[in-house]
Amino acid sequence: MKMRNEYTCPLEMTHDIIRGKWKPIILWQLNKGSHSLSGLKKSINGISQKMLIQHLNELLECGIIHKSKGEGYPLKSDYVLTERGKRLFEAVSIMQSIGIEMMIEDGRQDFLRDKGLL
Amino acid sequence: MKMRNEYTCPLEMTHDIIRGKWKPIILWQLNKGSHSLSGLKKSINGISQKMLIQHLNELLECGIIHKSKGEGYPLKSDYVLTERGKRLFEAVSIMQSIGIEMMIEDGRQDFLRDKGLL
DNA sequence: CAGCATCCCCACTGATACTG
């Protein structure tokens, strides 16, 4: 993820952090609780392992998530939201609710009901 | 802006809408009040006219903003947030506040003070 | 299971020039 060199406002910073295609969904999953790599992969539909790891590393760099690594075999990783990540999740949460509102306005209640979101 | 064909959750929808590099700043400006094209261009540092118009058109398609066009000369356009756009702005607003918090944690109070955000 | 390395494509971005 290419970040800008300079930020003219804090908004751009948060936006750059969350811009990646899978970032919001990753945060959404991690907010439910810590996940292993494979756990995340299973819970996120359509993501490739490479993209998942790439996005996780970017979130790590920004201090949004924290990683614990087990030592023995089988290998076990554990990703968790940091405090900063939990705050960022609030924005993600709002995006979700806005998405729901938009879908309702667009008459897609059926879709939402199927997902158990209505 | 390439939107996905299918959305597995509403979050992805909102994310796709706001993904563009300049979208949040545009919403931020429009939330202050309606703007003409040139007005927006002047208020957004570094944006090219092409990108501005492109993003505006995408926001129009999604029903986030509304455009009025004057008939006479000199030409006068007017962009405003729709009700949906105002709701989306709330998410943008949260992103801004999170950006501020992050910058404070990172010890960039000086930057924020310069911008009058602290 | 966790993670890295390669290769490739296309969408996003941007500069520039032109029209009403």
Added chain:
DNA sequence: CAGTATCAGTGGGGATGCTG
């Protein structure tokens, strides 16, 4: 002032295969 058209660079995203 508002908006379109064209061309080019690049980095984000994805498929696949390899290592500890």
